[in-house]
Amino acid sequence: MSKLPPDILAQLAESAQKFISNEYSFTHRQALASSTIGYSEKHWQMFADLAWLAIPFNEEHGGLGGNIADISGLLEQFGYGLIIEPYISTVVLAGHVLSNANDSPLSQELTAQIISGNVHISLAWQERQSSANVMNIKTTATETEDGYLINGEKISVLNGLNADSYIISAQSQNTKTPSLFFVAADTKGLSAQHHQLYDGHRATTLQLQNVLIPKQNQLVVNAEELLKETMTVGMYALCCEALGSMEKLLEMTIEYAKIRKQFGVPIASFQALRHMISDMYVTLKKTRCLNEQIASQWVHHSPSPQDIAALKVQTGKAAHFISRNAIQIHGGIGMTNELEVGHYVKRLTTIDGLLGNSQYHLASLANSL
Amino acid sequence: MSKLPPDILAQLAESAQKFISNEYSFTHRQALASSTIGYSEKHWQMFADLAWLAIPFNEEHGGLGGNIADISGLLEQFGYGLIIEPYISTVVLAGHVLSNANDSPLSQELTAQIISGNVHISLAWQERQSSANVMNIKTTATETEDGYLINGEKISVLNGLNADSYIISAQSQNTKTPSLFFVAADTKGLSAQHHQLYDGHRATTLQLQNVLIPKQNQLVVNAEELLKETMTVGMYALCCEALGSMEKLLEMTIEYAKIRKQFGVPIASFQALRHMISDMYVTLKKTRCLNEQIASQWVHHSPSPQDIAALKVQTGKAAHFISRNAIQIHGGIGMTNELEVGHYVKRLTTIDGLLGNSQYHLASLANSL
């Protein structure tokens, strides 16, 4: 359940809606996606000014003191508007780690920088062999006299292109448990290969070869709990964004079916398509109900691993189902890169793929029953 | 591929069609199903007179010298007409064992008796723990001076009610491999509990407590190959019968959809139902193509375990799909015991369940890939 008062939440929702309808035409979004940095710094500063970047941080650190449920509305709007700014990467994932790291000057400083919109930080947790298992870490951190020496590879680091620094998970050679380390992007031994994803977002492969960092850059020791919790928060954020994208996709599909004619009548009059639309609606609505139920219980207790796995499974299944049917009903035109439809589909397909897809979490759910 | 000449096959098919249209009204079938013995002895004698019982046996033993592909047309007619006589049990399963048993006076005598329609023999292979794994046998056969002493339990013995004798699989305590034994129904120590299945057919649970049989009653030693081949032949026979039942179910459904009106028009005019019917047709047709392809290759080589598993999987899936849609399109009336529809559904549901259902064989296929 939300921690913020209703009037603040209403204000946030209103500002998000306004931003999307005033500042975020599809053409503009596409231009941003293919720009060098892949998003708009102006927008990001606006996010800071509107306090969107401050929502989930503690008030004592300059945040609004909200929780994850307080950003669900914003993220749903982001999904609806196909926003490309790297909010989940910097604010949700890195932000959640910093909020729960040791209360050092470093983490306080980084939190303040995020809230002000001055930095991007990316969490680098995934590895080639790890699939979505956040505890499957081969990257090592060895304590030396000068600090920690980190070696390994990280893949699919979201917004790595723009990250001023990374938070990197590594097996501490002392404790034999994972720790989290702060590594500035320009640290020696760190090399990055940046990619664009099919949905326009950016992701990076990082190589760490004898990367030496000072001891105070160890943000969290025994990070298992926090890493898992951060995955939970990130998965929930993705699921909220997906809700908005699915809503928009359904709306566009219904509108198109009412306008497009075949055999002299609108295709919305064909029972087969009507039933497809009805199934899309049912799929979206039940996914939304599940999402809201989990959010409403959050104040009492974080979602259990089963709860969040079930939500990610359902959201991924729904994303594919609604995407595929949206294209089918649009016909050929839905297959073109020119129309919005396909880009919503690509974002939803990516959302399923991030932080463990339906199949991955269904398997973990199956093993937990 | 068939071994019998085309004119004989045509004659068999014609006689089967004639039998079904002249002798096998649904009402009559239902009366037989609920009669004491569950089939018609008169029909069975007719089967003998028409040489149906002789098809798959060698000419030297009084058979027609056909193979399994030669009974496929007959079995499809049996499925179409919802024939309840225990052909698969006596002729296909027990018959196949006898055709391949050691060439003793006993097995020759039994073959002659089957062909003449004088006896029913049931193959008792399945056990409580075995699912459809024909090699999972706990029943034991211990050699003594007087013969073999058999102990164990057999379940789901088809037509056990009418069986004059059983062919029982048991682990030979000498060879540690399964053997097959002939046990007359009135042998001491053998007790039977007879059941009716939901489709009207009969099946029996057998208890064998120190059942002593003479040594010449051992029909097959090292029966692994033969048991598996018998399963293959039995599965194929069930799949052929299912084709006929699905064909009839589709026909009845189309007829009903053309006659039944809702909202003032035949329900066959609703696109949603038209598409369901189209999907039913596709499902049946591709199942038939798969069936025929396997049959056409049989002359070169028996179907591989993968071939026959794939056919049983597809047939079972198709049987459920067509059954469920047939009921859905019939609506409430399809749920009543009065109409034929439900009885075809029950037979098809049973066919999936016998000799390993879709799920069982899909798992074995998955493990063999």
Added chain:
Amino acid sequence: MAPEKNMDLGKFRNEICDFLNNHIPDDVWEAVAKTTSYFPAFSAVMTMHKLLATKGWSVVNWPEEYGGPGWSDEQRRIFFEEYCSRGLPMMAPQSVGMVAPAIMKFGTAEQKAKYLPPIASGADTWCQGYSEPNAGSDLVSLQCRADSDGDHYIINGQKTWTTWAFEVDHIFLLVRTSSEGRPQAGITFLLIDSMSLPGMEVRPIIGLDGMPEQAEVFFDNVRVPKTQVLGTENQGWTVAKYLLEHERAAGGSFQFVLRRELDKLRTLANVTDDGHGSKISSDPVFKQKCAELEVDWRCLAASENYARRIGSNHPEAAHMASLIKLESMNLTQHISELALDISGTLALVDQQLALHIGSETPPIDPIEVLTVMPTYLNQRASSIFGGSHQIQRDILAKLVISK
């Protein structure tokens, strides 16, 4: 479960549990174990109805003035959760959830006084005479006629799919009293006090599982006083529509029933062999399918909770009613399909005798298999009755596309 919001609710739950754990007769538990249908054994339903009536719990959704217990939403939720998750038989919906609310809304003072108390106590039982052989999902084309004859109607025609018609003692009926105007304009809602008036005949319909549950009811010049109209002559469609909406809003407990079905599925898997030395419950493919059903169940539960929260006057109430019908019935069917898939050949045996309450025929071992096939067969109706899946999709499409 979340901890109860306050101590009173915790106490309330304890009181319910204590009663349900300790005061239910054995034959009801036997009926629970042998239930293979949406409708459990009628005898067990009425045993429970009368038992709950002694506690004032038989009509928990009713307003207090008519005998309801005056519970809060939360109390009702707790009651249904505890009641349904034990598989106990729900009160007959035709009596408690259908005809009664219609009488509360449209009945005269006399009708209310005459009919409501015996429904609450379980003395009177009702069935619903809506469907006809040629009017299933399109009720407005119904043809059963009630012709005026002084202060009586003379009824001629046939009703079908009348659940429990051979068990109950009352029937409520939609009949055609006029053929003028739009088809729904000439329909009248009648209350009939007996199932054996001269000219009435009830013929049970045997289902695929071999059991009677539905019936046909025939009317051959059956005379009924005009005072038996509920509401106004020719305005029966208004009553029927109200009732349909009320029925929808009264839902919301499939989640508890289906939770139990999912758990039963796993119990079944624990006793079922895979043929290679293990139980099906350890098969990864089975576990994956269970996980899929588990996700579906969570969606259904969340959808029901949402529908209850928004109530029946919300613009989305009709959407949610169709959604819940589709999803709950899909899940019901899928559970029954998976149960059949994992059961061995012993599930093919027709054990009707063993299924009767109080039967002396013991079920075949393992007992978990007893209900698998009849449940599977019976559940084929779940996508047909109460508006088929096709009808529900038509309704939703209309709501969603033209909004």
Added chain:
Amino acid sequence: MAPEKNMDLGKFRNEICDFLNNHIPDDVWEAVAKTTSYFPAFSAVMTMHKLLATKGWSVVNWPEEYGGPGWSDEQRRIFFEEYCSRGLPMMAPQSVGMVAPAIMKFGTAEQKAKYLPPIASGADTWCQGYSEPNAGSDLVSLQCRADSDGDHYIINGQKTWTTWAFEVDHIFLLVRTSSEGRPQAGITFLLIDSMSLPGMEVRPIIGLDGMPEQAEVFFDNVRVPKTQVLGTENQGWTVAKYLLEHERAAGGSFQFVLRRELDKLRTLANVTDDGHGSKISSDPVFKQKCAELEVDWRCLAASENYARRIGSNHPEAAHMASLIKLESMNLTQHISELALDISGTLALVDQQLALHIGSETPPIDPIEVLTVMPTYLNQRASSIFGGSHQIQRDILAKLVISK
């Protein structure tokens, strides 16, 4: 595989294999590895066309009089099996399988002499101008007009979904030459010798995977001599219908293409981690899904074999054409979906540069992931083009219900 019926077929197969194993240029094999669509890279298609033409194998379905190799059915089956199972690019269907058979059937002697030899050699390439923005699956409502002007037509209008229009040098076109009578009565079939006549414009359409494959073709007062009509003016629908039927009968090799896709799926699973120390290929759930696809594949192969056996004049030929379209495209899509499901996040990376033939950008390791997402995206069209799944079901329902 069954042993060849006689030695000659065995020899024939050896000859085919020898050529395909040893004489295909590297850039074609690169194109094979990078194929993400039903349509492989055009350059590779034409390289293979010209190469096969040197052996006389480019138009194996053609009659000998027009340059076909005179093979038996069995030889053709062997050729396609060996060719398709290696993933080699099929000849452009628009040229070899569509316009050519239409010219053989309806063309004048001059048209045959002018057009068929360069199609066989690979010198001429064609695209198909059928669909329009408002005439997709219902071609009869097309609006692109050809107005008479002496011995010329003047064409105005637009075609869309014209595969490879920006690669080829000829287009065949359905145009409206009359608006009288039934809509299909006024359609004419035109052959156009260039893609750059004055007034013609071709605009590639970029697909979801970022690649151009289809195009829009615009006609603004484009003049074409009336001698370019194939068949008779206003009788274009007859040509189109013949062509559609011929196209259907020419099918029958999805099984080999999809066999390869299934095998690739398992190779992908061998290099994909499950996150818990094993490869996906050992996951029982994945194996079960593969087994399901395997069963579907066997059904498709058997269906194709049956359709080939009965030929195009059999009463079931039309049924089989729709069935094979539905089933092959379903299987194609399902394979691409499962591939995406088992791929990790590296499949999300847009590797368009690496996908170009001759590209110097190396694919991300593991290379098996390179084609997963673009294939998945591209395959969304499989249930749309060539008559959508809904259209195929409509066709089948008509055939099956009214028989």
